[in-house]
Amino acid sequence: MNSAVMKKTMFWFVLPALLFYCLFWVFPILKLFQYSITDYNGYVQKFSYVGLDNFKTLFHEEILGLSIRNTLIYTFVTVILGNIVALAIAFLLNANIRAKGLYRSAFYIPTLFSAIVVGFIWSYVYMPDEGLIASFLHKIGINGIDTNFLGSYDKALYSIIAVDIWKNIGTSTIIFLAGLQTVPTDLIEAGKIDGAGRWKLVRYIKIPLLATSVTINVTLSVINGLKAFDYPFVMTNGGPGTSTNTLIYAMYKMAFTDQLFGKASALGIISFALIIVITAAFVFTLNRREISA
């Protein structure tokens, strides 16, 4: 539609943002496709094209499967646990009680900390023998539990996932709470009159009306999980072994530590495809549900 007021010339307004976006975001991504078929090392400008060799080596090496597995676990657990806990807190906060604002702020505070500070703090929490959890267990007389959380192959990944959940729970809670507060009270009253019990009110009135906030929270945490980088970088360096290597961390390490930029670009392309497919699938299903709800 090209009305007299809303003229097409308005599109000039997009130009400055578009320029930044294409120059510093889209163009580098396209470059990544080019680099993925070269043996570029990131520093020397001379490189030659090697066809699909980078992809072939990646598919033969363990690191690809491992980092995909770690990333998917990371995403799955943060999405499920993070949102369930946030939803539960939001329900509690939505009750008619005093000092609501105070509680809400208390849950929100961790989101204000830089990932690097969060990493430091939780490295202390997880420290074997002298850390917070270890000394607490010691104090209440529980001994003999292995408290080397970040140093163990099975526990390290879940330990950093917990940190991510802790950091982001405040944001999800606030979004859920805002969603809950838009649930009209007369709808709840009507439900009560029709004899709906507490659980039924939650299940058939509150949850469907929360659809928008569920979509937003789930989508944001899926993206956040698939892009996970901070805590492997700050807390574990991907270790022990490769047990906390996420896709993005593995790519970063390949590019900067091993100086295999061509190969890292290929891994980047694979991650990119994976992130897009999974996010698109989520957005698509959630939007369809939201409309039907």
Next chain:
Amino acid sequence: MTSAPAVKRSLTHIALLALVFLNLVPLIIVLSSSLRSPKNMTDPLNWFNEFTFASFRSAFTRMHFPTALWNSVVLTGVSVVFVVLLAAMAAYPMARIRSRLSKFLYIFFLSGLVVPGQMVLIPIIQMIKSVGIPMNQYTPILMFITCSLPFSTFLYTGFIRSGVPEELEEAAHIDGAGMFRRYWQIVFPLLLPVTVSVVITQGVWIWNDYFFNMVFITKTLAAPLPVAMLGFLGDQQNPAQWNVLFAACILCALPLLIAFLALQKYFVGGMTVGAVKG
């Protein structure tokens, strides 16, 4: 005997208090340890058994706090101003004109949200070098602006569509106001609620980002707060360094904590503008 709702309310309070305590216990211990002298190596679980600013003083000088704070303020301030200007402008036609082009642009910007910054890093360093953009402490601003565009244009577009009536603009058009005047004098001022939301959501991540800063900034005295924290990397393995490290953590978080306490309702409101309307 108390009534049933009162019992329920106190149960809710107990549940919430327990959760808040669990949530904040790491931070309480960080605070209590930071208030000890650097040499006090007693169990951190004995809260607040000393009260001195000695560790804070040591952290303060080690991270060059005033310089780092100033660098953070400049980086975040400049970036956020540009984000607001660029994103609001870009959102305007996307919200107002219903055409394939505007739908395409909307999705084109939004899809940038899924791309991790680490992925575009080396091509960007290459490009910045070849175009001749100087690599200094202000270079991260380019990345902050770009990275913030997807979410900010999303928020602005949604808000203009649902919150700024077209009739206002039509009236101004009849009075002879051109496109630019209409935008700057009528639309932009009405965007204030969502601008607050953009400033807060984007400001917080830019303030806290260490990654782009770490890549582009090599001089100690040019580092913003989170990068100054990188100087403590490794200290968390050594209990002898904890008190100073924790003081540094508190110092690093303090400016945002103060901003949050002062502007609480904007923080909470800002988080939800997009969520409820979007």
